[in-house]
Amino acid sequence: MFHHLFTFALLFLFPTLLFSQKLIGNKEYPELLWGKDEEFDISDFPNGSFIYHKDDFILARGKLYTGEPPKSNGSFTYGTETITNSGKWNNDTIELLLNGKPNMRAEVIKRLEAGVRFDPQFFPFRYNLGRLYSVEMKYEKALVEFEYAKAEMPEYYKTYLHIAILSEITRQFYYAIMNYKLAVEKNPYDTEALIRLADHYLETGLKNRALLYLNKALKIEEESPNVKLGFARLEMEKGNYHIAYKIFNRTSLTTGEGKVQPYDKKFHYYFAETASKVTDYETAEEQYTKMLSFTNDPFFATVSSKVIARRRDIAKKFAEAKRTQLDDSEEEVSPTNE
Numbered sequence: 250m251f252h253h254l255f256t257f258a259l260l261f262l263f264p265t266l267l268f269s270q271k272l273i274g275n276k277e278y279p280e281l282l283w284g285k286d287e288e289f290d291i292s293d294f295p296n297g298s299f300i301y302h303k304d305d306f307i308l309a310r311g312k313l314y315t316g317e318p319p320k321s322n323g324s325f326t327y328g329t330e331t332i333t334n335s336g337k338w339n340n341d342t343i344e345l346l347l348n349g350k351p352n353m354r355a356e357v358i359k360r361l362e363a364g365v366r367f368d369p370q371f372f373p374f375r376y377n378l379g380r381l382y383s384v385e386m387k388y389e390k391a392l393v394e395f396e397y398a399k400a401e402m403p404e405y406y407k408t409y410l411h412i413a414i415l416s417e418i419t420r421q422f423y424y425a426i427m428n429y430k431l432a433v434e435k436n437p438y439d440t441e442a443l444i445r446l447a448d449h450y451l452e453t454g455l456k457n458r459a460l461l462y463l464n465k466a467l468k469i470e471e472e473s474p475n476v477k478l479g480f481a482r483l484e485m486e487k488g489n490y491h492i493a494y495k496i497f498n499r500t501s502l503t504t505g506e507g508k509v510q511p512y513d514k515k516f517h518y519y520f521a522e523t524a525s526k527v528t529d530y531e532t533a534e535e536q537y538t539k540m541l542s543f544t545n546d547p548f549f550a551t552v553s554s555k556v557i558a559r560r561r562d563i564a565k566k567f568a569e570a571k572r573t574q575l576d577d578s579e580e581e582v583s584p585t586n587e
Contacts, residue, residue, distance in 0.1 A: 299373060304545060305380060306343045307373040309336030325367035327360065338364055339373045354381060372401045379411060383550035388415050406435035410442055417449060418551060440466040444479045451486050459483060474500050474512035482519060490526040497523055514540065515548040530568035537561035
């Protein structure tokens with residue numbers, strides 16, 4: 250099998266960022282962080298590698314993150330095709346999902362399921378299949394895939410995040426908290442798990458505990474959109490929608506160089522919800538639309554895209570009504586030309 254023939258590594262960012270530095274607080278850290286206080290050593294993985302795609306999927310690469318992944322030790326058939334390279338099959342499948350038609354998800358799931366049957370220990374198959382089961386709201390099946398993925402690569406922190414999210418959805422709250430904390434342990438320089446812990450405590454009404462985790466995240470990455478999202482959510486829970494709206498409005502999703510920062514796409518959903526509360530319906534419509542553009546985002550494991558589409562349509566109607574009302578008011582106060 251592919252897994253037994255080749256040793257793979259997981260790269261958290263794209264290969265071009267391999268030796269860059271990340272400013273956290275007043276210190277610089279390597280972008281590549283493998284577990285607590287460990288720098289990733291690429292010399293340990295001479296044959297093949299994994300990279301993380303920005304849409305939260307895992308892709309396979311060749312030696313030192315370049316070229317095609319090595320062939321499998323064996324083959325399997327899918328329809329009329331004979332598959333001899335699990336890594337390439339995985340990559341082609343994810344490309345089909347991201348660049349194909351919107352209704353391709355069912356076919357992509359079938360392809361990944363076929364891959365799992367051939368090589369049940371191949372990490373990308375398990376992780377990516379778990380991601381898609383989540384979006385399809387097949388929570389128990391998704392949990393199974395992520396548990397298998399965790400067993401194959403126990404140091405990858407995002408797997409624990411997904412297990413925690415799914416555990417919350419299925420009301421396994423103790424297991425959810427445990428996995429959020431494990432995600433923090435695996436990568437203490439990433440704020441996502443801390444923000445999600447804060448979210449959990451907000452949902453359960455423990456605002457002070459939520460604030461504790463938000464402050465921890467703030468110390469790691471003060472300008473992170475995810476940290477700003479966390480504080481905005483806290484204000485929303487308090488009913489301070491105008492304050493939350495200001496936080497969202499002042500949050501930049503790009504760096505000083507104009508590059509898009511990594512951020513949780515549910516930012517757009519909560520920005521839209523807040524904008525609706527303060528009657529800025531144009532912004533609400535715009536933000537709901539942006540949220541819907543990320544069709545495979547993990548957020549859709551918890552909120553249906555149909556619900557968001559309905560809210561966008563309602564915001565659009567209110568925005569049009571508000572514009573009409575303003576136009577009528579301007580006509581009433583405009584002086585007549587004689």
